[in-house]
Amino acid sequence: MSGSAMKISACALTICLLEDFPHGSLLFINFILMLGIRMVAGPGVAGGAIMAVLASLGSILEFDADQQALMISLYIAMDSFGTACNVTGDGAIALVMDRMFR
Numbered sequence: 001m002s003g004s005a006m007k008i009s010a011c012a013l014t015i016c017l018l019e020d021f022p023h024g025s026l027l028f029i030n031f032i033l034m035l036g037i038r039m040v041a042g043p044g045v046a047g048g049a050i051m052a053v054l055a056s057l058g059s060i061l062e063f064d065a066d067q068q069a070l071m072i073s074l075y076i077a078m079d080s081f082g083t084a085c086n087v088t089g090d091g092a093i094a095l096v097m098d099r100m101f102r
Helices: 002-018 025-041 048-059 065-077 079-100
Strands: none
Touching: 002 025, 002 048, 002 065, 002 079, 025 048, 048 065, 065 079
């Protein structure tokens, strides 16, 4: 789910910059660490990752309903690119594991 995590992080930072929200390094490190946990637990359905992250967007980055709706829209618009990144990453990990444990 690396593609989904990158999309969500980039979109969240963009909204923070556009809306003049706080976007310090420590805040985003906290958000990205929680995002990593949620990506592991996130469902493997279209749009499932953004739905799993909505609570973190509200609690850590203090996004209201309008910013969360914008995040959902941006995520769905770019979903095919994140899916391609996720599939490529999974394939690369599968190749490494195949070579290590023949």
